[in-house]
Amino acid sequence: MPVRSIALVDCNNFYVSCERVFRPDLQNKPVIVLSNNDGCAVSRSNEAKALGVKMGVPVFQIRDLVKEHGIEVFSSNYVLYADMSNRVMTLLRQFAPDQEIYSIDESFLELTGLPNIAELMQTVREQVKRDTGIPVCVGVGPSKTLAKLANFVAKRHPKSKGVFNFNTLTSQQMSSVLRNIPTEEVWGIGRKLTAALNDMGIVNVLQLRDADVPSLRKRFGVVMEKTIRELRGEACIEFEDVTPSKQQIINSRSFGNMVTELADLEDALSHFVSNAAKKLRDQNSVANMLQIFILTNRFRQDQEQYSPHLAIPLITPTANTMTLQKYALQGLKVIFRAGYHYKKAGVILSDISNASVYQADMFASVPEKPELMQTLDRINQRYGKGTLKLSLDGSRHSWKMRQENKSPEYTTNWNELPVCD
DNA sequence: TCTCCGATTAGAC
DNA sequence: CTAACGGTCTAATCGGAGA
Numbered sequence: 001m002p003v004r005s006i007a008l009v010d011c012n013n014f015y016v017s018c019e020r021v022f023r024p025d026l027q028n029k030p031v032i033v034l035s036n037n038d039g040c041a042v043s044r045s046n047e048a049k050a051l052g053v054k055m056g057v058p059v060f061q062i063r064d065l066v067k068e069h070g071i072e073v074f075s076s077n078y079v080l081y082a083d084m085s086n087r088v089m090t091l092l093r094q095f096a097p098d099q100e101i102y103s104i105d106e107s108f109l110e111l112t113g114l115p116n117i118a119e120l121m122q123t124v125r126e127q128v129k130r131d132t133g134i135p136v137c138v139g140v141g142p143s144k145t146l147a148k149l150a151n152f153v154a155k156r157h158p159k160s161k162g163v164f165n166f167n168t169l170t171s172q173q174m175s176s177v178l179r180n181i182p183t184e185e186v187w188g189i190g191r192k193l194t195a196a197l198n199d200m201g202i203v204n205v206l207q208l209r210d211a212d213v214p215s216l217r218k219r220f221g222v223v224m225e226k227t228i229r230e231l232r233g234e235a236c237i238e239f240e241d242v243t244p245s246k247q248q249i250i251n252s253r254s255f256g257n258m259v260t261e262l263a264d265l266e267d268a269l270s271h272f273v274s275n276a277a278k279k280l281r282d283q284n285s286v287a288n289m290l291q292i293f294i295l296t297n298r299f300r301q302d303q304e305q306y307s308p309h310l311a312i313p314l315i316t317p318t319a320n321t322m323t324l325q326k327y328a329l330q331g332l333k334v335i336f337r338a339g340y341h342y343k344k345a346g347v348i349l350s351d352i353s354n355a356s357v358y359q360a361d362m363f364a365s366v367p368e369k370p371e372l373m374q375t376l377d378r379i380n381q382r383y384g385k386g387t388l389k390l391s392l393d394g395s396r397h398s399w400k401m402r403q404e405n406k407s408p409e410y411t412t413n414w415n416e417l418p419v420c421d
Numbered sequence: 422t423c424t425c426c427g428a429t430t431a432g433a434c
Numbered sequence: 435c436t437a438a439c440g441g442t443c444t445a446a447t448c449g450g451a452g453a
Contacts, residue, residue: 035440042434042440058439076440103434190432221446223432250442299439311427346441402438423453430447 003167004235005111005140007121008147009092009128012135012155014105015043018084019074021133022410030071034059037254037401038075075403083411087132095124100240108144110239121163140165144237145230148187149205153177178206178231188227193220205231245283245352251276252346256402258297259342265294266329267396272347273328274389277321280349281373286317288351290324292331297343308335317353320373324349345399 011017015033020026030047034040040056041048051069053062059073066073085104093099098110111117121138128136139151146166154164166174184194186205196219202208209231217225226236251272259265269292280287293309310331318324328347380387408416 037438037440039438039440056440060438063438105434188432192431223446246443248443252441254440297439344440401440424451425453426449426451428448428450431445433443434441 002113004142005114005117005165005167006142006144006147006235006239007096007109007111007117007138007140008102008144008151009107009109009124009136009138010151010155011088011105012137013043013045014085014134015074015076015081016045016048017134018077018081019407020045021084022407026072030069031074032066032071033074033076034405036076037256038404039254042076073405075406077407077409079409079412080407084132084134088128088134088136091128091131092124095120098239098241101243108147108239111140117165118163118168121165122161125162135162137162138164140167142167142233143230143235144239145187145227146233149181149185149231152181152185175206178209179204181205183208186227186231188223193224196220245285245354246279247350247352249276249279249287249349249352250346251279252293252344253399253401254344255342255399257398259345259399260338260340261398262332262336262338264396264399265332265336265342265345268345268399269328269332269347270325272345273324274321276347276349277319277324277373278377280319280352281355281377284355285352286319286355287324287349288314288317288353289349290314290327290331291348291350292328292335293346293348294332294335294342295344296340300341303341304339306337306340308337310335317351319355320370321376322372 016031019031019033026045028047029045030051030053031045032041032048032053033043035042038059040058041053041062042056044053044055048071051065051071053065053071059066062071065071081104088105089099089101089107092107092109096109096111096114100108102108111120114120117140121140124138125136128134137151137154139147139149139154140163141147141150150164150166154160154162157164166177169177181204182194183189183197183203183205184191186208189197189208197203197208202211209228211228213225213228216228229236253268253272255268259268273290290312291309292312293307295307296303296305298305298307312327312331314323314327324347408418410417
C-alpha cells in the first residue's frame with residue numbers, strides 16, 4: 001500500500017483574486033472585499049494584510065486606513081465568485097480520481113498512488129492560473145488535517161513555490177516544521193480551544209501532536225482526538241466525494257436600513273422563504289418545520305431590544321413557496337411588535353426529508369400544486385433569477401442590503417459587461 | 422434509568 | 435448627511451422531559 005496522499009488546493013485571497021482577474025490594474029495594490037451589507041472585511045490582498053487590515057474587521061473601524069492608503073474596497077459579488085469557483089473546481093477535477101469540494105475556494109484531491117506529485121501540483125497551479133486567472137496553493141499530506149496544514153506552509157513560505165508536501169519529509173524535518181506552527185493554525189482548533197491548550201502549555205503543533213490522547217479526549221471530546229490522530233498521519237476524517245444534502249436551510253439578512261413597518265418585514269420574509277424553498281426544491285427535499293425570526297440591532301445599546309423566534313411545525317412536509325409564505329406571514333403577525341427598530345430577519349427550513357419518499361397527508365385539506373413551482377423554477381432557470389416571482393416577494397426596497405461598491409457580474413450577465421470604446 | 426429533544430457551544434469559511 | 439459589526443452550515447454536548 002502506498003502512503004495516503006491527500007491534497008488541499010486553496011485559492012489565494014479568493015474574492016480579491018476574482019476581482020483582480022477583471023481589474024488587472026489592481027495587481028500589487030491593497031484590495032479588500034466586504035461581507036454582505038458592506039459590513040466587514042472578509043477577503044484581503046496581501047498588501048491590505050500588510051497594512052494591518054484584520055480578517056472580519058468592520059469597515060467603519062478602518063475608514064481612515066482605507067483613505068490614507070487608497071485601499072480599493074469592493075462589495076461582495078457572489079454571482080461572480082460562484083462562477084469563478086466553478087471554473088476552478090472543474091479544472092481541478094481533471095487532475096485526480098477523486099475530488100471533494102470543501103468550500104467556495106477549497107478542494108481536496110485524492111492523489112494516493114499517483115507518480116510525480118510535486119510536478120503534478122505545479123502543473124495544477126500553472127493551469128488554474130492560466131485558464132482562470134486565479135492563483136492557488138497546494139498542501140499535501142497523509143490526512144486532511146495535515147493537507148490543510150501543508151497548505152498553510154505553502155502559502156506562508158515563498159520558498160515552497162506554492163506547493164508543500166509533508167509526505168516527502170523525514171521525521172526530523174517534520175518535527176521542526178510542526179514546532180514552528182502555532183496551535184491555532186490547525187483545522188478544528190479555534191479561539192476557545194487555542195486558549196485552553198495554551199493554558200496547558202501546548203502552544204505549537206508538535207506539542208499537540210505528541211500530547212496524551214486519552215486525557216485530551218476526556219477534557220475536549222472526540223473531535224480533539226481525531227485532530228491529534230490526523231496530525232499523527234492517520235486519516236480519520238473521510239473523503240466526501242458526494243455532497244450530502246442539507247439538513248437545514250437558512251436564509252436571513254441584515255437590512256440596509258432599520259425597519260419598523262410590518263409590511264417591510266412581510267416583504268423581506270416572503271423573499272427569504274422564496275430563496276430557501278428554491279434551495280429545498282433544488283435538492284429534491286421537503287421540510288417539516290419552518291422557523292422565522294426577526295432581530296433588533298444588538299450593537300445599539302441605546303435602543304430597546306426584541307428578538308423573537310417562532311417555530312411552525314408543518315402539517316404536511318412541503319417545498320411549496322406559497323404554502324411556506326402563508327405560514328411565515330401568519331407567524332410574523334404573532335411575533336411582530338410595533339415600536340422596535342428591526343435590523344435583521346430570516347427563515348429556517350428544518351426537519352428535512354426526501355421529497356420522493358414522503359407520504360402525502362391524506363387529511364390535507366388544500367391540495368398543493370407542485371407543478372406550479374416546477375414551472376416557476378424552469379422559467380427562472382431559463383431567463384434568469386427573479387424573472388418570475390410570486391406577488392409577495394421582495395418588492396419593497398427599504399430593507400434591501402447595502403452594496404455600494406459591487407463590481408459587474410462579468411462572467412454571467414451580458415448587461416453588466418463594461419462597454420469598450 | 423434510558424432516550425429523545427431542543428438549546429447552546431464551537432468551529433469553518 | 436449619518437450611522438455604521440456577515441451568512442450558512444455541521445457536529446458535539448448538555449440538561450430536562452417523558453417513557
